[in-house]
Amino acid sequence: METDGITTPFGRRSMTLGMLASQALARTIAPEASVDKWKLYRWLCEAKPKLGISDRALSVLNALLSFHPKTELSGKDGLVVFPSNAQLSLRTHGMAETTLRRHLAALVAAGLLTRRDSPNGKRYVRRDGEGAVGEAFGFSLAPLLARAGEIEQTAAQVTAGRLLLRRLRERVTLVRRDIAKLIETGLEDGLAGDWMGYEAAYRRLVLSLPRVATVEILTPILAELEALRNDILNSLEQQVIFQNMAGNADQTERHKQNSKPDSTSDLEPRFEPKQGGDAEPGDQPPTPLDRMDDRISEGRRTSQKKPAPAEPHKPYPLGLVLQACPEIVAFGPGGAISGWRDLMTAAVVVRSMLAISPSAYEAACEVLGPENAATVIACILERAGHINSAGGYLRDLTRRAERGEFTLGPMLMALARANGTPAKCAG
Template structure:
């Protein structure tokens, strides 16, 4: 007599049409088909979001696969029948209720098929030769049948992850380039208008740049980030064109003035001073490479400040490695934020030069959370004058916000 293959679950568990469909798929398995069980498991792990299973459920599937004695899944002996106690031990001590819930999710996702015995126990009955005649437990046949599907899903997820990484890298590079080119344009007084066209000044360029950056969501898919990357790339090209055009015009005017000087200096009667001397005290030496400014007294470590306010680094020409670089970069950022000279002087008087610069870096980091950077700095100045403000809590809040963003990303 041929043994009857169980179709319905034991006890109060209900049978759904999805379960019937999964069982029908399992029946299409070719006996000669061979699948590497850990290879298909890795594909399922990669595509878990597409398949609809959690990491804890995958831990249970990992434990189930460990009860299959062979690495290859093939033939008819694809039913594993561990007890809940054994399965819980291999699933890192998972609680029985949690184990049952994740087993049900694996069944619902079509990764395994439940083959329950008449009394709900899992076991195998052997014939006289010692071969397994019938087994009751969990059928791994769907893994063999759907192996190509899982591998295709894993490849799609991997390709999407690669594309997302590339677009994020593109955004990062564009942000760095634009910020540093804007800083160079301001320091070198490069005009932003050409033939009466273009933005009025570098503040407007910076406002346009920040408007694009602030639209970047904390967690986003490639389709959302790609248009932003395109906008940043276009803006980077435009800013670079401004700088290159200015360099060409400077070179042209420099060549013309050099020609004029050559004509003027061709007079043999003129006195040419080849080298000018500057009076200096005897024994005085010129310091070619002054040492970097040390950490100001009463301030916080520079590494902590950059951890709390990483956006300030985008505006540094060669990075920020000491306090001199930090102060120079905040001097570039301050007018971009719209902080007036009077507000800056009051902040320096109330907080000190370094603390005021740290406050500017923190205001830049807060971005759209602050409507008016100048007004916000004046409010901090008022609190500092009343001994009601300290820069430390602001830095710790920014560091905590970045850590939370990393966890949710």
């Protein structure tokens, strides 16, 4: 390694305290110190964000390392490489000379190289009679060897940070999926809860996620998302537990109503006396309690097969409707919608435009309610290009709602997520 004193740069380049510190650090290298140069280069690539160097500068450094004849950088060897700019340009895939000079200066400023300029500024080497290197002028790789431990530690920190960021991104994705599915489940099953409030809080947190996130930004957002998911889970679990308890109580009541605990299975046929004939030997006529059990069982089977028509639901917030269905705003009075009356007026106009018969719209108003019927018209308008018959589609939704098989919430949530940006109107 170099043992002589501090060298200053050639020409108009000025000496800086950073250059002085790099040269002083290079003189502290122990003779037994060594490191694999390509392993060191991989550490430099990992630690690039912390060292403040570009990928193009690393390409130049890779070319300089290739001019060192040995695989290891050792304190016993001379660590000065002296390629010309033409040779460097060849090993950097034709990089321009001005670009080379800029990146070499960046490497020196980052403390990864030091200059050992000759009296005339040229890079060359003096050899002895046996061909061994006596004195070399060019770029010294000694700062790399001196900072090898620091560079390795920095690379490990960058790698750990990248892995942590990837895990945080994965966690945010999973929690977002959980929240969206849970809200959709609550709306589809018609469970009690502030689902619109949960959806608004979820949208606010999602919109706060930046395109280029860091660990510091994602950590608090993930904590808020997990807290929101826990609130939704608690709301759902309480209602599920309550329903299970009610179901268990109902099963207990049915068990108590059984007046024939020793009878055979209900699935077996009952032997009835033939009309105008005598009963089989050993058969007993049904008692009044048996007939009562039959009527109760038949009533339960009938109620399970024919669900009662659903009553009109409470309308969803007008702001959510306009966010999910912004197309209907243009059909409101004066091209704006400021209340439910304006939305229902716009729905009548859109109904005529979509060739929906008055009877189909009136049936929807009776089953869903006027506000929800107008909301359905707004949803149909949003997806008019995908619906062949708007009137038939509305009648089908009305029949499903009458059987309790359709709720408006999932349709609104899907359109709101598809549009993303709220409509610019009052309401």
